[in-house]
Amino acid sequence: MYNFDIAKPTTIADAVQALTADEAQPLSGGQTLIPTLKARLAMPSTLVSLHAIDEMKGVCMDDEGRLCIGGATTHATVMKEAEAHYPGLASLAARIGDPAVRNRGTIGGSIANNDPSACYPAGALGSGATICTNSREIAADDYFLGMFETALEEGEIVTEVKFPVPEKAHYEKFIQPASRFPLVAVFVAKFADGVRVAVTGASNNGVFRWTEAETALSSNFSADAVSNLKASADDMISDLHGSAEYRAHLIGVMTKRAVAAMS
Amino acid sequence: MPKDGGIGASSKRREDVRFLTGNGNYTDDINMRGQAYVHFLRSDVAHGTLTNVDVSAAADMPGVVQIFTGADFEAVGGMPCGWQVTDKHGEAMQEPKHPVLAHGKVRHVGEPIAAIVADTLAQARDAAEAIVVEIDELPAVINMKDAVKEGAPKVHDELTSNLCYDWGFVEENKGAVDEAFKNAAHVTTLELTNNRLVANPMEPRVAIGDYNRSDGEHTLYTTSQNPHVIRLLMGAFVLGIPEHKLRVVAPDVGGGFGTKIFHYQEEAFCTFAAKAINRPVKWTSTRSEAFISDAHGRDHVTKIQMALDADNNFTALRTDTYANMGAYLSTFAPSVPTWLHGTLMAGNYKTPLIYVNVKAVFTNTVPVDAYRGAGRPEATYQLERLVDKCAHELGVDPIALRRQNFITEFPYATPVAVEYDTGDYVATMDKLEEMADMAGFAARRAESEAKGKLRGFGVNCYIEACGIAPSNLVGQLGARAGLYESATVRVNATGGLVVMTGSHSHGQGHETSFAQVVAEMIGIDESMIDIVHGDTSKVPMGMGTYGSRSIAVGGSAMVRATEKIIAKAKKIASHLLEASEGDIELKDGAFSVAGTDKSVAWGDVTLAAYVPHNYPLDDIEPGLEETAFYDPSNFTYPSGAYSCEVELDPDTGHVTIERFAAADDFGNVINPMIVTGQVHGGLAQGIGQALMENCAYDDEGQLLSASYMDYAMPRASDLPMYDVDHSCQTPCTHNPLGVKGCGEAGAIGSPPSVVNAVLDAMRSGGFDVPHMDMPVSPQRVWAAMHGGAEAAAKVGVTASNAKPNA
Structure with a gap:
C-alpha cells in the first residue's frame, strides 16, 4: 500500500467536493479497492470514504413501489431488509462472498466497479433498476458499458439504486471454484409486462441481457421455453476455469434453473 | 472402555x-x-x-x-541439494548452481533478484520500485517435453541439457519386464498427469536473522x-557458520505439508544480512x-502399463x-520421483516384475x-487408476481384481527393492466394504437419478512408506543426510x-501424543511430561518432521531414551529398597520389589x-x-x-463428494x-x-493460478463427513x-478413488470415458461428457501441464 490521505465526509455534497482533489478516489466497502491498494496496483492521493454518509445508507420503498437501496448499504443489510420487499434480490445479496465481505461490501461499490463476475450488476440490470448518482439518474440499460466500465463520470458517486419490484425473480449462480465469484450467474425477473434476463460472469463485455431468452420467457414463462435456447459463445470469457463454450452452455442451464426455481 | 491416558487414549491436544x-x-x-x-525484489519474467x-x-x-544483489553472494555457497540421484547409466544427476540471489540470469518468475533492507x-x-532491473528475456521452457527436445533453450547454460537425470529402476529388470509384456494376455495402458500443486500452509514462511557481535553467534x-x-545445510553449505555458532529456532509453525522442509534463500539471506548490518533482519x-x-508439489506426467495373464493376474x-x-x-x-515413488510402484499387489523410468526435467518454473x-501419491494415483482401467477393460469387478492380486504373505520383498514387514490388505478392504455400505449403493444411485443426477462409486488401495531409513541405505541411494x-x-x-x-510439530499434536508414550512407559500422568522441540539450542540433534516419520522414528528415539531413564532409575530404586536390581519392577509410577510389598515412588527415585x-x-x-539416537532398520x-461416492450434475459437470470412507x-x-484428525486433513488435500487444485503456468512462464482468486483450495463445504x-x-x-x-x-490414498468414482458416475449416464486428468473440474467433466476423453484432455491445459506425448 502507498501512503494516501483519507477524507471521511458525512454528506454526499462533501464527498463530491472531496473527490475533486487530484487523484482522489472514492472508497466504499473496499472489498476490491483495499486488496488492490495492498498489492500496490493503485496509488490514489486521497481516499474519500463513503462509510460515514448516512444519507447513502438504508433500504426503503418509494411512492412508485420501487425498492430503494442507498449506495453505501452493505450486502448484509440488503440481505435482511430487502427480504420482505424483494426476496429475489435479498437472496442475491445473501450469496455474495462470505460474511466478512457482506458486512463491508456495498451495492454502490459493486455497481461502480462493475466487475464482469460480480453479482449485483446482474441484479440491477435484470431488474431494470435506476442508478442514482450525485448528479443524475441512469437506467441500468445505459449504465453498464463493459468490463469494469460504467457510465459514471470522474468523481461521480452511486448514491442510490432504485429497483422496480418484479412479480418474481431468481438469481441462479454457478461459482468459480477458487474465487467463488460467479463463473456464470443469471438473474431472471418476471414483470407484468415482460421478463428480463441478465447474465454475469460470462462475457468479456461484462453483465448483459440475454434477449433471446427474454423474448421466449415473455411469451411462455417456463423452463421448457428456454430449454432449447443456446447462448452464443462469441465474446464469452475463456480462462482456466471455463472455456467460452462452457460458459455459454452454463448460461442456458442457469437460466432454465432460475425459471424452474420460480415455477 | 477407552483409556483416559497413555498409549491408545484420545487425550485432548494440549497445544x-x-x-x-x-x-x-x-x-x-x-x-x-x-x-x-x-523486501525481496523478484523476477517477473521466467527466463532472461x-x-x-x-x-x-x-x-x-x-x-x-x-x-x-547477487553480486554480494558470490563469495558464499549456493543453496545445496540434499539428495544426489544416480541415473540409469551410473552417472550423477546434473546439479546446477542455485544462488541466494539471482546472478547472471533469472530462471523463474518469483526468483529473488535484490533484497532491500530498510527500517520499515x-x-x-x-x-x-526505484531499483532499475534490465533483463534480456530468453525463451522460457515450461512444458517438460519441450524442455528435453534437442536444441531447447537451456535453463542452466552450464548443464548439457534440461534433463536432470534419466533414472531406471530396477534397470536390470527392464528386459524381463518387456518380455513379460510380449507374453501378456492383456495389456492396459494409461497416460496421465499428476497435477502440480501449491502447498498453501495457513502460515506463510517467515525468517528472522539475528547476530550477536559479542559472542559471534547467529540465530535464525x-x-x-x-x-x-537448516542449521546444517545453511551453516555448512551456504554461509560457512559452524554449528556451535548458529542457533535455529522453529517455534510454533502453522502447517508445513512438506514445503517447510526445505532450506530457502530467504533464510540464508536474513542470517547473512543480520551480521552485515549488525541488526536483526525480518x-x-x-x-x-x-x-x-x-516449493510446489507433484507435477508428474506418466505413461503406465500393466500386463496380465489370461486369469487376470498382474x-x-x-x-x-x-x-x-x-x-x-x-x-x-x-528423491521424490525416484526413491519415494519408484519403490512404491508395487502397491498392494504381488506383481512380480516392475520397471520404473523417471526423467527429471528442469523448466522455468x-x-x-x-x-x-x-x-x-504419484505412485498410488497412477497404479490405482490403472488397476481400475484394467478392471473395466476386462469387465471384472475392480475390488475383486484388486483382491485377486493382493500380497497376502509378509514379510514381502517387492521387485522394487523394499520389503513390507507387515500388512493385511484383505482386512482393510473387508472393513472398507462394510463402511461403504455397498449394498445400499444401488438405492442411493436411484435416488440421485430421480433428481437428474448421476452417482458413482470408486475405490482404491494404497501403500505408503514412512520413516525413510536406515541411514546407511539411504546414503547409498544418494541422501546427503542421515535419517x-x-x-x-x-x-x-x-x-x-x-x-x-528432534521431531518438529507444526500441527501434528506431538506435544500431546509423545507425552502419552512416556506417561505409559513410566506409569505417571501425562501432565508431568513436557515436549520440547524446534530449537537447536535445546534439542541435541534432529532430522525433523516429514514423510510421516515422527512417531515411528522420533517416537522410537524417545522410547529408547526413556528406557535408559527407567534402567537407571531402577538402579537407584534397588539401592533405596536394598534389593537386587533384577527384582525391581516399575508399575503405575512406583518401583517395587517383586513378590514383596516394598516400594518406592517415582518421585522418591x-x-x-x-x-x-x-x-x-x-x-x-x-x-x-538420557539421550538416544534411533536409526530404523x-x-x-x-x-x-x-x-468415494460422488454425485454428478450432468448439466454442469459439477461433482460433489457424498460419502468418503477410509480404512487404514x-x-x-x-x-x-x-490420527483421525491427520486422516481428515490428508483427505481434504x-x-x-x-x-479443485491446479497450479498452471502459461507458455511464457507466468503463473496463472497465482492467488486464491484462481487457485482453488478445498473448503469445508466442498468436503463430506x-x-x-x-x-x-x-x-x-x-x-x-x-x-x-x-x-x-x-493425501496419498484419496485422489484415485475420487477420479474412479467420477468416471463410474459418468459411465452410469452412458458416458464411457476411460480417463480424465485432475483436477476433475466441472468444465473438464462437462467437456468429457460432450466430447469424450479427448475433449476433456484439452480443458484447462496450459503450457505447464500439457502431456509430453500430446
Missing part, C-alpha cells in the same frame, strides 16, 4: 489451548529490538539474462539500510519443519510471494514418468519438491520430565538422583538425563483401502483422535487435488512402538 486462544508464538509474532525489514541491476537511486531512499517494510517496498528464527537440518512472506517462492508393470524439477533443485527434490505424500532421530529425556528432581525431540544422600555414588552418577508400511492400517495407534477407521492394525515389526505413521495417508 490447542494456546493455538485456539491466540497465544501461539509463531515466527511472525517474534519481534527483535531494532529489527530491520527485508540480467543485464543491469542498478540500486543507486534506491539506496538513497528514506529508511534504506542496505540493498543486496513500506520503505523497503518503496525502494524496491524460521518457519521450518526441521531446524537442525522477512514475512506475503501470500502472493508464497505462490511464487514456496504379471508385469512398467511406467515412464517425466518429473518437473522446476528451475533449481530444491533440497530433496531429486518454481522448484518442485516434496508435498504431503511426496512421490507416494535417524534423537531424543533427550531430562527428569527433574521432583519427578517431572522434559523430552527434547528422581529426588534421590539429584539429592544423592542415600545413593550408590560408587556405581552410578547422580542425575537423570526399515521403512514402515502403512496401508489402506479408500472409497497404521499399526499401533497412540492417540486415535489425533487429496480431494482438493482430485477436484468422512468415515474413518483405523481398527485394522498390523503392528510394525521393527520399531519399539509398533507404529507406522499416519500423516500422509489421506
